[in-house]
Amino acid sequence: MSDPNTPQYQPGDVVNGHRLTQQSDGSLAWVPVDTEAAAPSAPAAPTEPGAPAHVEGTPTPTTAQPKSRTWLWITLGAIGAVVLLIVLVVSIGIANLPRSAEAAKPDQSAGQRAHDEDEQPEASEPAEPAAPKVQDLSVAGTAFGVDTDLGWGWYAVTIDNPNVDYIFTSGFTVEAYDEAGVLLDSDTTYTTILSGQTVLTGNFMQLGNGSIARIEARGPAASGATYSAAASTGTFTVGNLAVSLEYEPYSKVTGQITSTFAEDQDFVQIDLVARDGAGTIVGVNSTYLDRLPAGGTAQFEQGFWKIPAGATVEAFPHL
Incomplete structure (x- = not known):
């Protein structure tokens, strides 16, 4: 007599991944679901109504769970472990990478970057020729x-x-x-x-x-x-120089000074030198111009005492 507490299974029931299958000799056996497709089961032998089925290798009854759900959790766990491993490897690799000089620099403000760009050396220009050595006056x-x-x-x-x-x-x-x-x-x-x-x-x-x-x-x-x-320094030019005897022994010298200076010149000194017929300097005098316009001309007049007859006069303007 069978135990009334023992579960009664019918061919086709699935418990713990096994299906109750009738064998070719008429007996029942628990066959793994994965192998069941490879070996077709024999037709079920008729049994008397109410008679308990004879099952070979009946597995211990447990709460049945779908096999597909079990494998889902296993698969998700494996994927999570792989992802965690990859994250750890990448993090360690990045931490050990050498930082370039540019990456190591702190972020600069726009003003600082502009300042640094301004300080960048410009392309060198051809060197100017050395200025000639200055010579002494003589x-x-x-x-x-x-x-x-x-x-x-x-x-x-x-x-x-x-x-x-x-x-x-x-x-x-x-x-x-x-x-x-x-x-x-x-x-x-x-x-x-x-x-x-x-x-x-x-x-x-x-x-x-x-x-x-x-x-x-x-x-x-x-x-x-x-x-x-x-090229940028001005010069003076003397023109229309003349000597006239006003009365003995007084003579008058007149002339004009032209400037090439870019600016007006004030108090331009004019030194006068009188030479006799042989070219020997026999007397000097001087005068000045209050203002000589830039690029312009101004006239002057100065008296001379005791200039020999036939003497010539030269004028030398300077600042």
Whole structure:
């Protein structure tokens, strides 16, 4: 007699992944569902109504669960493990990668980036040729004498500036010595020596009883030169120079000075030198222009005492 508590199964029931299948000899057996398709089951043998079925290898009855759901959870777990492993590997790899110099730099503001771009060195331009070495001024000639009526000495010094693109703006001192080498008097002129020759004139007013034997000129050294490109430095030109005898022994000198300077020039000094028929300097004088317009012309007039008959006069304007 069968146990009333024992579950009664019929062919075709599925428990724990096994299906109750009737075998060819008429017996019942629990066959895994996966293998059931490969081996067709025999037709079920007739049984008496109410008789318990004879089952070979009946599995222990448990709560039946669908096989497909079990495999779903297994598959999801495996996929999650793989994804977690990949994330860990990628994270470790990124942490160990060397950071480039650009990536390591802190983020810069737009203003800082613009500042850095401005400081980038520009493409080098061809180097300009070295400026020529500055040469010293030189004295090209001197002349001196004494006005017997006034008792003053006078002088004329021709200064040569061999530098094309350099000028000298400084004091220029002329000294008078006697035969014994005693310094009798000196005179200083503050002027600008342009390129080429400039004639400076002046007077010695404290000679006393001394007699001038020689004069010396002292001016700035080459280190005192100022760069001034000849193309942009102005020049002076003398024109319409004439000498007329007003009355004995007074003569009048007139002329015009033209400027190529880009700006007006104030107090332009004009040194005058009188030469006799042999070309020897026999007297000096000077005057000035209050203003010489930029690129313009101004006239001047100055008297001379005791100019020998037939003497010529030269004018030398300078700043």
